[in-house]
Amino acid sequence: MANKEIPYKIYLEESEMPKAWYNLRADMKNKPAPLLNPATGKLMSAEELSDVFCAELAKQEVDEDTAYFPIPEEILSFYKMYRPAPLVRAYCLEEKLKTPAKIYYKFEGNNTSGSHKLNSAIAQAYYAKKQGLTGVTTETGAGQWGTALSMACAYLGLDCKVYMVKVSYEQKPFRREVMRTYGASVTPSPSMETEVGRRILEKHPGTGGSLGCAISEAVEVATNTPGYRYVLGSVLNQVMLHQSIIGLEAKAAMDKYGIKPDVIIGCAGGGSNLGGLIAPFMGEKLRGEADYRFIAVEPASCPSLTRGAFAYDYCDTGMVCPLAKMYTLGSNYIPAPNHAGGLRYHGMSPILSQLRADGLLEAISVPQTEVFAAAEYFARAEGTLPAPESSHAIKAAMDEAIRCRETGEEKTILFGLTGTGYFDMYAYEKFHDGKMTDYIPSDEEIQKALSYLPDMSKYDL
C-alpha cells in the first residue's frame, strides 16, 4: 500500500484488538534472572510470592515458557473503553523537521490516567477481585500509577488504598483529587496508620516522605489486612506481560498497512512502557524472523541502563521486596529532582536488563532541558502536549529523524508516546521561565551509590 494512503491515525477495529498478552521471556535464550528472597538469597517460588501478590499474578511472574496468556473477557471489556490506542503518523512533525524519515508513535495517553499504566492496573485489579480479595494497596509518587489503579478498582468495585508521597500529596493535589473521584483512599506518606510510618515520623517529624517509605507502608498494610494484596506498576515481569498490549496493537496496525519500523524507541524508568512496546518486535528478532534496532531513553539524572551495574539489588529503598537482577544505580541512589517523575527509579525491569546485557537493546540518556525543548517542539507540530517521561522518546526520535535529514535515509521510526503532560505544568512553567537546570551525576557519586549493592556472597547458595 502506498505511503500516502496511510491515515494520520490508525485505529484497529474492535475485532482486530489482541486477545492474548505476549510473554517475551518464552522467546529469550538467556532468561532474566529469577527473584530471590532477601532473607535467604534463595529463589522465590510462585507460592512464596503469593503472600504479597495474588496467586494468578505470582504465576505470571515466574512463568518463562508460556508465550501467550489469553486476556480474560472482563479485561477485554475494560480495554474497549479506552483502547485500541491510536498509532499516529506524525506527518506534521516530519514536515516541520523536513526529514525524509517516516515517524510513527503509539499514543497511550487518551484515558484519564493519562498514560499506559491502566493496561496493567486493570489486569492486577481483576486477578485480585477474581481471587475473592476485597482490596489492594500501592504507593504513588506524582500519582500516575495511583490514578490508573483507582480507575480499575472503581470499575471492579475493589477497595483501593494509595500511599502518596506527602510532598506530592500537598503540592500536587490534582492527581490526588482524580484518585478520590474514583473512590480511592489516598493517605499522605509517612502516616500514623502504619508501624513503619509512625517510626519514621517519630524520627523525622517534618519529613515530606519518599517513594521508598510509601512502598513500605503499602506493603505493611497489604500483608496485615485480610483480603488485601500489594500491587506495583512497573519493573515486574507480570507488568511487562500486560503492557505487551501496546506493542501487539502497534504491530497489528503496522502490519495492516505493510509498515515495517527500522528503529523502535521508548522512554525507560522501570521499563513498563518500553518492555510492552518492543515485546512482539523483539520476539521476531529473537526468533530470527526480522531485525530491528531498539533504543531505551533514560534521563541523564537517573541513568541506570547507561551507567549502572548489572547486578542483584533491592527493588525498594526499604529493602523489604525481593532481590532482582537488573541494571541498577543502587537502591540508596536518590535521583536529583527531575520532572519526569515516572523515570526516577534506581533500577530497571529484569527482562529489559537481560536484553541490554545481551546486546539486543541500545540505551542512551538525555538531559531534561533538551527533553522539554523537544516536548514543546512536538506539541506545536502535532498538537498533543506530551508527558515529560514520553518526551525522552520524542527527543531521541527527533534526533534520529534529523540524522535522516542529513543522510537522506528514509527510515521508519516508531516511538512510544506514553502519556500526556496535563498534570506536569509546573515543570513546563519552569522550562518557559528558563529556571530548569540539568543534573548529571558524577562518576564518584554513582560509584558511591553502587557500593551499597547487596553482597551476594553472604548467601550460602
Next chain:
Amino acid sequence: MANKEIPYKIYLEESEMPKAWYNLRADMKNKPAPLLNPATGKLMSAEELSDVFCAELAKQEVDEDTAYFPIPEEILSFYKMYRPAPLVRAYCLEEKLKTPAKIYYKFEGNNTSGSHKLNSAIAQAYYAKKQGLTGVTTETGAGQWGTALSMACAYLGLDCKVYMVKVSYEQKPFRREVMRTYGASVTPSPSMETEVGRRILEKHPGTGGSLGCAISEAVEVATNTPGYRYVLGSVLNQVMLHQSIIGLEAKAAMDKYGIKPDVIIGCAGGGSNLGGLIAPFMGEKLRGEADYRFIAVEPASCPSLTRGAFAYDYCDTGMVCPLAKMYTLGSNYIPAPNHAGGLRYHGMSPILSQLRADGLLEAISVPQTEVFAAAEYFARAEGTLPAPESSHAIKAAMDEAIRCRETGEEKTILFGLTGTGYFDMYAYEKFHDGKMTDYIPSDEEIQKALSYLPDMSKYDL
C-alpha cells in the same frame, strides 16, 4: 445491524469524515435576528463586521442561505490530527444504571485543548492567516478557548495574544502554561498595555479582572494593531457553523450502524457545543425528514434559556460588541461562582435562542452539586473524568435513562461530552470535601438584571 454488534467506540474512517460544515440557518424558517450596530441600531453588514473579524468569517456570520460550506484542505488536515472524535456507546454506564435505554456520547475531549473549542479555533485562525493577517487576539477566563486558539496559531505560525482574567492567571496557572507551550503571549487582564486596562487599574488598583474587561482589552489591541483581528469562541453564527462538525460526525457514525437517537442532549453556555451537536439532526427535523427531542442543559446559577428574556442585548459587559437578539440575563448579570466556567455567560447563541423561541429546543437547568455527583458516577462507570460543563449533559442524560428504567422504554439517548476535567480538580476537591454549594438566583435578582437591557426604542429604525 443488531445492537450487540455496536462497538464501544465508533471511529469514522478518515475518508468518511465530513468535508463541509452545515449551516443550520439555511433550513430555519424563522431566521435568527441579525446583529445590530450598538451606536446606530442598524443592521451590521459583512463589511462593517470585517473591521473586527476577518472577511471570510464576517461573510459566514451573515450568510443565512448557503447550506454547506466546504472545509478548506488545510483545516481538514488539522482536523485529522485529533479527529474523528469517537462516538461512544456507554455500555458500562447503562449497566450501572440498570436502564433499558441505549446511551451514546460524542466525546470531544481527546485533544490537548480538552474540549470541542479547537474545531472553531483552527477555522478562525486559518481564515486570518489566509487573509494575510499576522495575529489574533482573544480573551479567556479559565483558559479552554485560549488554549485551543494557541494550538491553532502554533500550527499555522500566527501570533496569538490572549488576555486572561487576572485572578485565573494567578490562581489557575496550568492552562496559562499550556498556552505558553504553544507560543501564545498571555497577559493578565486588566493590564497596563491598553487604554481600557490602564483606566480600570487606576480606578480599581487591586482588581482581579473580569471577562468583560478582558474582551475590551482584546478588542482594543486587535483594532489598534495592523494585521490583527479579534476572535471569539462561542455565541456567533460562524462558531455554530464550524462546530457542526460535531453533529455531522455523530450522525455519520450513527447512520453507519443504523442508530437513530430519540433525544439529543447538550450543555449550553454560549451554545457552541450544543449548536454543533444538534445541527444536522435539527436540520432533518426542520425539513420534516425525522423527529427528535433536543434538550439544552444550563447551570441553575446562570439560566439564560430557562429564565432569561428573548431580546436584543449586548454580547459583552463592555458594550462594545454588536447587539444580538438572544435569550439573555442582561450583560450586567454576574453569574455566581460556578465551576463550570464555560457556562458562565449571560446570553445564548442567536440561532439556539430562535430555535428555543420557536419551541424546537427544550431547556432545563441543574444545580452544580447534582452535576458533580453525576460527573463522579460517570467517571467511575465509563473511565473518563468529565469537564464540569459537559457534566450538565451527563446529569440530564442519566435522569432520562433512569426514567426509562422506570417506564421500561428502550430510548436511544445521545449527549455531547464536550471535554475532560483535568484542569478542574479544585472544583472536584470542593465537591469531595462537601464544601460545594448551589446558588439559584432569586426572581428579583433576575428582574433587576433584565432591567438593564438596552432600550431599543431609542433607535430610530
